Amino acid sequence: MNRQDPEQLSSPPDGRPEAEQPRWRRDFPIDWPQDDYVTRRDFTKFMVLVSLAFAVGQVWILAQNFLRQRRGELPLQEIARLDELPVGGARVFTYPEAHNPRLLVRLGDRSFVAYDQLCTHLSCPVIPQVEAGHLHCPCHEGLFDLVTGQPLAGPPPRPLPRVKLEIRGDKIYAAGVEEALA
Numbered sequence: 001m002n003r004q005d006p007e008q009l010s011s012p013p014d015g016r017p018e019a020e021q022p023r024w025r026r027d028f029p030i031d032w033p034q035d036d037y038v039t040r041r042d043f044t045k046f047m048v049l050v051s052l053a054f055a056v057g058q059v060w061i062l063a064q065n066f067l068r069q070r071r072g073e074l075p076l077q078e079i080a081r082l083d084e085l086p087v088g089g090a091r092v093f094t095y096p097e098a099h100n101p102r103l104l105v106r107l108g109d110r111s112f113v114a115y116d117q118l119c120t121h122l123s124c125p126v127i128p129q130v131e132a133g134h135l136h137c138p139c140h141e142g143l144f145d146l147v148t149g150q151p152l153a154g155p156p157p158r159p160l161p162r163v164k165l166e167i168r169g170d171k172i173y174a175a176g177v178e179e180a181l182a
């Protein structure tokens with residue numbers, strides 16, 4: 001763009017040189033080339049700040065996940081009330097994230113177990129067979145012990161990860177996950 005083009009360049013109304021113009025006039029220039037330059041500069045500044053904020057946010061999330069995993073900490077989450085589940089009853093819940101399906105089973109008056117609902121073979125959902133004392137995986141006839149989560153039969157190679165439970169008053173809470181040791 002030609003800075004001398006009279007269509008593209010105007011003079012400050014007070015006639016003083018550009019360097020002596022007030023700050024506001026430099027931020028809102030009166031000739032088009034400078035105006036374009038300020039706009040590009042502000043846009044670049046904005047993009048750099050947004051990218052920086054995004055990168056810092058990602059690092060912060062990664063650091064939080066890393067620390068949480070190292071401490072083995074997961075949030076306490078209410079999953080049922082005692083009177084909602086009869087002895088022998090079961091319910092599916094998610095913990096700690098919506099994509100982690102778990103299975104809560106009531107074994108006795110104040111006795112509960114909870115496991116990852118996905119079979120350790122190929123991740124089919126397991127089904128409680130409370131009277132038989134098993135968790136059954138229908139995909140390849142896998143069987144897990146209901147009390148310990150250990151594999152009893154079929155191809156599952158590892159126990160089901162167990163959800164730690166706490167009973168407070170009349171409520172049951174998930175309080176962490178014990179990763180299964182083979």
Ligand code: FES
Pocket residue numbers: 119120121122123124137138139140141142154155156
């Ligand atoms: S997926 Fe459960 S036994 Fe194969």
